Amino acid sequence: xxxxxxxxxxxxxxxxxxxxxxxxxxxxxxxxxxxxxxxxxxxxxxxxxxxxxxxxxxxxxxxxxxxxxxxxxxxxxxxxxxxxxxxxxxxxxxxxxxxxxxxxxxxxxxxxxxxxxxxxxxxxxxxxxxxxxxxxxxxxxxxxxxxxxxxxxxxxxxxxxxxxxxxxxxxxxxxxxxxxxxxxxxxxxxxxxxxxxxxxxxxxxxxxxxxxxxxxxxxxxxxxxxxxxxxxxxxxxxxxxxxxxxxxxxxxxxxxxxxxxxxxxxxxxxxxxxxxxxxxxxxxxxxxxxxxxxxxxxxxxxxxxxxxxxxxxxxxxxxxxxxxxxxxxxxxxxxxxxxxxxxxxxxxxxxxxxxxxxxxxxxxxxxxxxxxxxxxxxxxxxxxxxxxxxxxxxxxxxxxxxxxxxxxxxxxxxx
Numbered sequence: 001x002x003x004x005x006x007x008x009x010x011x012x013x014x015x016x017x018x019x020x021x022x023x024x025x026x027x028x029x030x031x032x033x034x035x036x037x038x039x040x041x042x043x044x045x046x047x048x049x050x051x052x053x054x055x056x057x058x059x060x061x062x063x064x065x066x067x068x069x070x071x072x073x074x075x076x077x078x079x080x081x082x083x084x085x086x087x088x089x090x091x092x093x094x095x096x097x098x099x100x101x102x103x104x105x106x107x108x109x110x111x112x113x114x115x116x117x118x119x120x121x122x123x124x125x126x127x128x129x130x131x132x133x134x135x136x137x138x139x140x141x142x143x144x145x146x147x148x149x150x151x152x153x154x155x156x157x158x159x160x161x162x163x164x165x166x167x168x169x170x171x172x173x174x175x176x177x178x179x180x181x182x183x184x185x186x187x188x189x190x191x192x193x194x195x196x197x198x199x200x201x202x203x204x205x206x207x208x209x210x211x212x213x214x215x216x217x218x219x220x221x222x223x224x225x226x227x228x229x230x231x232x233x234x235x236x237x238x239x240x241x242x243x244x245x246x247x248x249x250x251x252x253x254x255x256x257x258x259x260x261x262x263x264x265x266x267x268x269x270x271x272x273x274x275x276x277x278x279x280x281x282x283x284x285x286x287x288x289x290x291x292x293x294x295x296x297x298x299x300x301x302x303x304x305x306x307x308x309x310x311x312x313x314x315x316x317x318x319x320x321x322x323x324x325x326x327x328x329x330x331x332x333x334x335x336x337x338x339x340x341x342x343x344x345x346x347x348x349x350x351x352x353x354x355x356x357x358x359x360x361x362x363x364x365x366x367x368x369x370x371x372x373x374x375x376x377x378x379x380x381x382x383x384x385x386x387x388x389x390x391x392x393x394x395x396x397x398x399x400x401x402x403x404x405x406x407x408x409x410x411x412x413x414x415x
Contacts, residue, residue, distance in 0.1 A: 003147050004169040004189045010063040011184035018054035019064035019094065022103075025049070033066040037165075039109025039157035041088055048103065049093040058097050059182030061175075067163060069104040070094070075183075076102045078174050083154040083167075109159040110150055113137075117144035117192040120202055125210070128228070137161050145188045164188075201272060208267040208275050208363075209242060215362040216262060216282070223258060223356065225251040239311040241278035242266035247303065249294060254355075256406065258286045259300055261307045265367040277364035279317055283307055283349075284356060285372040287407050298334050298409055299374075305329040306347055306372055320370065324350040324391045326383060335409040338374055346380040348373040351395045353405040371405035373398065382415040 022030045025047040035042045050064050060072040070092065071079075079087045090103040115121050119142025124133040140161050150156070154168040172185050220226045227249045238245050240263050250258040265278040283303060291297040309329055310316050319325050331338065331345040338345045351371045352358070359366045375383075375394075383390040397414040398404055 002189065003150075004187060005145060005147065005150070005166050006169065006172050006185040007143065007188050008061075008069075008165045008167045008172075009184055009186070010059075010061060011182055015056055016059055016182070017052055017056040017062065017097075019050040019062055019068075019070055020053035021051070021065045022068060022092075023049045023051065033068065036068045036090075036103050036105045037066065037157070037162060039106055039159060039162050041107050042090060042103075042105050047093070048090060049095070050101075051095050058094075060180045061182040069165060071102055071104045073100045073102065074178060075104065075175065075180055078171065078178065078180075079104060079155065082171050082174060086153055086155040104165075106155050106157050106165055108153055108156040109162055110153060110156045111159045112145040112147075112149040113140070113158050113160045114144045114146045117146075117194075118142050119192075119194045119199070120206075122206070125214075130228075142192075142194060143188050144190075144192055147189055204272045205267075205269060208272070211275065211363045212265065212267050212277070213262075215360075216265065216367075219357075219360040220248055220250055220260065220262075223250050224253055227251060238308065240264060240266065240307075241268045241276075243269050245304075245307070247300060252286065254288075256286050256288045257291055257294075257299075258284060259294075259303055260284045260369075261303065264307060264311065265362060265364075267364055275363035277362050277367055279311070280365065281317075281320070281368040281370050283310075283370050283372050285374075285407055286356075286405065287409075289408060298338070299407065301333060302329070302338075302345060302347065302374060303372060305345075306349070320349060324348060324395060326375070326380070326391055328380075337410045338376065340377045340380065346375040346377070348375055348383075348391060348394060351398065351405045355404070372407070373405050374407040374409070376411070376413045378413045379415050 022033050024030060030044060035044060050070060060075050062070045064070050076089045080089060086106060086108055088105040088107050090105060092101050092103055094101050118140060121140050122138045124130060124136055124138045126134055137160055145158060154171055156166055158164055166188060175183055242263060244263060246262040248260050248262045252258050261283040264282050265280060267276045268278060283306060285299055285303045287299055291299060294300060306327060306329055309327060326346060326348050328344040328346045331343045334345050349370050349372055351373050353371055356369055359368050379394060383394050386393060401414050
């Protein structure tokens with residue numbers, strides 16, 4: 001009979017306690033709280049205490065901060081009996097609870113993840129900005145392990161994905177018979193549950209996305225210093241081609257900050273027979289002003305709203321293809337100097353500039369880099385009064401004034 005193994009995790013639910021950062025006997029946070037989840041003996045030998053970061057009902061099996069397994073003596077005795085060579089049971093104190101409690105530290109890490117049988121595996125790449133992680137797992141879904149690589153181990157962590165704590169079927173059954181609370185099990189052996197057609201589609205979609213991302217990354221790096229640590233959070237969903245939204249931050253040689261959309265030219269998620277360039281453009285907004293809280297800054301909020309408007313309206317994208325385009329978006333939380341009487345903010349898109357390339361290549365074709373210029377209310381009013389040709393004249397005046405496509409939250413109007 002084939003040996004079965006299970007991923008042991010906390011069954012998260014409301015009403016139960018939440019354990020915080022491990023502390024030493026002096027109440028100081030441990031310098032290396034990850035030592036209990038690496039699949040190796042811990043090196044800290046002093047008394048460990050866990051504060052409660054959330055009050056609630058105690059459980060026999062819990063994850064403290066950093067995924068540290070904390071168990072009641074009932075669980076500890078089971079592991080001591082069934083897997084004495086595979087675990088380290090470290091006595092701990094839990095605030096306001098007598099216990100006794102222990103850290104359950106698996107002392108073995110085994111390379112056993114079956115990549116082909118797992119649902120999806122993604123790897124860290126050079127462009128992610130963490131060279132020490134390149135080639136290792138970035139994410140893992142639907143994990144399957146190869147039992148033939150495990151030997152006689154009953155509890156261990158996969159060395160490729162040590163966030164998982166794996167136990168044998170007899171340990172699972174013993175915990176269930178004992179009525180251990182707080183634990184849940186997910187099998188990681190047996191036939192893959194992945195539909196082969198869906199798996200092939202997912203792989204192809206990832207390949208196309210990675211190729212396009214690498215091309216964009218190379219182009220961004222040519223515009224200045226791309227800040228890997230300042231990648232603005234990705235947002236899932238929405239109308240962007242790949243179903244996700246992201247922005248990148250580039251420090252220009254001039255000292256300006258350039259923020260660009262990163263995904264309006266991503267391949268369409270539903271086209272897998274060839275590379276595509278999404279909507280065929282990315283947006284760029286540049287400012288000399290300091291932006292200390294970048295993600296909440298007026299520039300990023302304005303750029304995000306413009307990007308979402310274009311992604312959601314085909315007619316706007318068509319108008320943009322024909323040249324410059326003015327647009328109004330919601331002005332919530334933007335500087336008052338940029339707001340119209342109706343509380344809106346206006347921008348001019350597609351203004352030509354000598355300091356940024358107009359286009360760049362990706363596997364699916366050429367991508368237009370569209371500048372976004374924040375307008376003052378008086379400039380918007382004047383432009384609308386001019387009718388056809390007003391946008392072009394406004395762009396000419398910006399160039400003549402020396403500011404060009406660069407945006408500021410306050411300046412003198414050019415009209």
